[in-house]
Amino acid sequence: MGKTERKLERNPELVWRDEPDARQSIVEGLEAGEDVAGRGWVIIVDSGTIHQLNLLAGEIWMLCDGTLDETGIGEKLAETFDAPVGEIVEDVREFVNECLEKGWLQIKEA
Amino acid sequence: MELSAPLTVNWTLSYACNFNCRHCYSRGQTRDELGLGDVMKIVDELADCRVAFVNFGGGEPLIYPHLFEVATHATSRGLKVSMNTNGWKLDAEAAGKIAKAGFRSVGVSIDGATAEVHDHFRSRPGSFEMALKALENLRDAGVDSTVSAVIFRDNVAQYKQIVEQAAERGVSTVYLHNFKCSGRGMENREALDLKPDEWKAFYEDALKYREDAPAKLAFDDPIIALLGEAEGGAVKGSTCGKLSLHLEPDGDTTPCGFIPLSVGNILTDGLKAIWKDSDVLQKMRNKEPKGKCVGCDAYSECLGGCTARALAVTGSFEEPDPHCWKSDGTESA
Numbered sequence: 183m184g185k186t187e188r189k190l191e192r193n194p195e196l197v198w199r200d201e202p203d204a205r206q207s208i209v210e211g212l213e214a215g216e217d218v219a220g221r222g223w224v225i226i227v228d229s230g231t232i233h234q235l236n237l238l239a240g241e242i243w244m245l246c247d248g249t250l251d252e253t254g255i256g257e258k259l260a261e262t263f264d265a266p267v268g269e270i271v272e273d274v275r276e277f278v279n280e281c282l283e284k285g286w287l288q289i290k291e292a
Numbered sequence: 293m294e295l296s297a298p299l300t301v302n303w304t305l306s307y308a309c310n311f312n313c314r315h316c317y318s319r320g321q322t323r324d325e326l327g328l329g330d331v332m333k334i335v336d337e338l339a340d341c342r343v344a345f346v347n348f349g350g351g352e353p354l355i356y357p358h359l360f361e362v363a364t365h366a367t368s369r370g371l372k373v374s375m376n377t378n379g380w381k382l383d384a385e386a387a388g389k390i391a392k393a394g395f396r397s398v399g400v401s402i403d404g405a406t407a408e409v410h411d412h413f414r415s416r417p418g419s420f421e422m423a424l425k426a427l428e429n430l431r432d433a434g435v436d437s438t439v440s441a442v443i444f445r446d447n448v449a450q451y452k453q454i455v456e457q458a459a460e461r462g463v464s465t466v467y468l469h470n471f472k473c474s475g476r477g478m479e480n481r482e483a484l485d486l487k488p489d490e491w492k493a494f495y496e497d498a499l500k501y502r503e504d505a506p507a508k509l510a511f512d513d514p515i516i517a518l519l520g521e522a523e524g525g526a527v528k529g530s531t532c533g534k535l536s537l538h539l540e541p542d543g544d545t546t547p548c549g550f551i552p553l554s555v556g557n558i559l560t561d562g563l564k565a566i567w568k569d570s571d572v573l574q575k576m577r578n579k580e581p582k583g584k585c586v587g588c589d590a591y592s593e594c595l596g597g598c599t600a601r602a603l604a605v606t607g608s609f610e611e612p613d614p615h616c617w618k619s620d621g622t623e624s625a
Contacts, residue, residue, distance in 0.1 A: 197344045197372060204293050222293050227344065230465075230510060232527075232535070234293060 189290040190255070190278060191248035196286055197227040200244060208237050226286060242277050248290040252278055294577070297341035297567050300536040302549055305331070305359065307351040307541060311378050312415045313403075315442055315484060317474035317550050323541040326559075328358050332365055334543060334558055339369035341563045345396075348375035349549060351541075354386060360393045367394030374398060376440055379426030380419060387426075387433035397436040399467065400426050405453030409446050427461040438465045439507075442472075444484040448494055452501060459506035466505075468498060470513040470615065473604045474550040488617035495519055515615050517594040529595025533576040537567065547576055550600035575609060582610045588618060 192198070205223035212218050222234025224243050235243055241262070245255045255278075256271030263270070281287040307321050326334075338346060346366055353359050353375045366373045376399040382390075390398060400423050404410030407420035414420075430437040439458040443451060455466045471477060471485045486494065495516050502509040511521075514529045527534040532548035539545055544554040545566055555573055556566035567573065576599055585591050596602060597613025605614045 199299070199342050199344060201293060201296055203296055225293070225295070225299070227299070230508075232299070 188251040189248055190246040190251060190287050191290045192243070192246050193286055193288055198224060198243075200224045200240065205237070205240065212237070228284065228286065238273060239277050242274055243281075246278075246281075246287055295535070295567070297343055297564055298535060298537040299343065300345040300347065301338055301343050301539055302347045302349055302536060303539040304350050304541055304549065305348055305353060305356045305362065308355050309350060309352045309378075310355060310380055310416075311352065311419070313378075313476070314413050314415060314480050315403075315444065315471065315477040317472055317477055320475065321552075323544075325541045326543055328361065330543065330559060331358065331362055334539070335362060335366045335369060335371070337558060337563055338366070339371055343371065343563075345372045345374065347399075348373070350376075352381070353377055354381040360389050363393040363395060372396045376401065377426070378414065378416075378419065379423035380416070382422075382426035382429055384429050384432065387429035387435060390430070391433045391435050395435060397438055397464070398430055399438040399440045400430075401440045401442075402454055402458065403442050403444070404447045405450040405457060409450065413444070413446065424457065424461065427458065427463060431462040437461070437463050438467060439463050440467045440469055442469045443486070443494060444471050445486060446484075448486060448490070451494075451498065452505075455501075455505055455507055455509065463507050465508040465510055467510045467512060470511070470515070470598065470601075472550045472598075473601050473614070474552075478604055486615075488615055491515065491615045492518075492617040495521075513598065513615075514594050515597040515613055518590050518616070518618065528593060529579070529597070530576070530599040532599065533573040537563075547573060548600055551603055579610050582608065583612050584616070584619065585610075585612045590618065 201223050208218045208221050208223055211221070219236060222236055224235040224240035226233045226235065241259055242255055245258055250258070252274045253271055256267055256274045259270050260267040278287060306325050307323060348359065354377050363373050373395050374397045375395065379400045402410060402423050403413045404420065410420035411417050427437050439454065441447065441451065441454050451468060458466050473481050473485065477484065496519065498509065499519060499521055517528065532551065536548065537545050538547065538549045539558060543557045543559045545556055545558055546553055547555065553572055555570040558566065579596055581591050581596060585596050596610060597616050599609050601615060602611045602613050603609050
């Protein structure tokens with residue numbers, strides 16, 4: 183279960199947009215065995231620079247709606263991708279910490 | 293990644309203007325203007341398509357009678373709204389209305405560090421002082437401001453002073469725009485535009501200056517990829533048709549304000565369909581190198597440079613940017 187003190191939410195000042203068609207294309211590429219690591223489906227605009235999030239980072243991003251912590255996000259993604267929770271939670275923590283440093287994510291106040 | 297809709301829409305609500313600038317891409321253009329009802333429908337279409345940024349240009353936006361109604365509606369729909377103005381009508385009252393309408397930032401055009409240079413370029417005595425005053429009014433109203441300076445022959449030696457004067461008035465970012473060769477800019481190109489090697493020297497100097505400049509500098513010129521620099525991050529080459537689109541006063545869309553080719557009307561064709569299906573936009577996104585771009589080791593980074601400039605000067609999207617200082621794949625002496 184997620185720890186209530188570290189529920190993650192996106193910085194409301196940040197401009198971002200998800201692209202469902204691009205996500206679908208990446209998923210299909212993944213299923214076809216293509217290298218999709220560099221392909222993005224969520225764009226974030228920060229200080230005039232446009233960043234793209236790849237499949238997993240985008241999935242994490244979309245789950246940062248203020249209701250889940252890293253463990254909760256990892257559990258959801260483990261279900262979606264049929265992968266070990268422990269490994270995914272580590273990836274989630276790494277991405278979340280990077281986003282917290284950049285100010286893209288924030289801890290939701292209780 | 294090919295986007296489902298533009299991230300930025302640059303919107304000319306009207307071509308009416310109180311200035312007659314020597315480089316203006318739009319002076320002399322006329323278009324029917326939509327009624328307010330249709331303009332509001334377009335705002336809703338932009339919001340429904342999740343466009344992030346809307347920038348009002350022109351023409352002079354502060355002359356457009358419904359600017360603040362349109363901007364207020366746009367911000368209420370979640371769009372990030374900005375505009376570019378010459379500043380002439382941006383007094384304290386206008387600055388207050390801008391703040392109230394929720395503008396994210398306002399760009400003021402300043403094309404010289406002195407009244408002599410700016411006023412001559414803008415063909416309007418007193419416009420330099422008014423532009424500086426506009427920046428102060430924005431600061432006093434708590435509105436984020438930027439400065440747009442078109443670099444040309446008479447101001448290239450004083451661009452650092454432009455940046456310093458802007459920073460003194462609280463400006464966050466100074467856009468040092470490249471010269472576009474469109475409209476009156478094309479007519480006056482011989483007198484105003486720099487030669488390719490002069491552009492190279494300017495960018496080398498400005499990129500060095502940027503490290504310690506008192507305001508953030510932005511360039512919006514794909515040609516600087518030749519110097520190992522790139523802005524934006526998501527796409528290479530020109531951003532028009534890839535990240536941004538231009539809206540005309542009658543609802544027609546063009547790849548950018550400097551490319552006068554309609555790719556559809558937003559009211560009748562819909563934004564997403566235009567963005568996805570336009571042959572012109574597809575061609576711009578999938579340029580094939582021509583001329584000296586063929587075999588050039590920088591092409592994969594610059595994608596031929598500014599598409600608008602290439603089209604204006606050569607008649608083709610795919611020809612090399614006339615500002616490119618490379619010659620047959622090697623830098624000119």
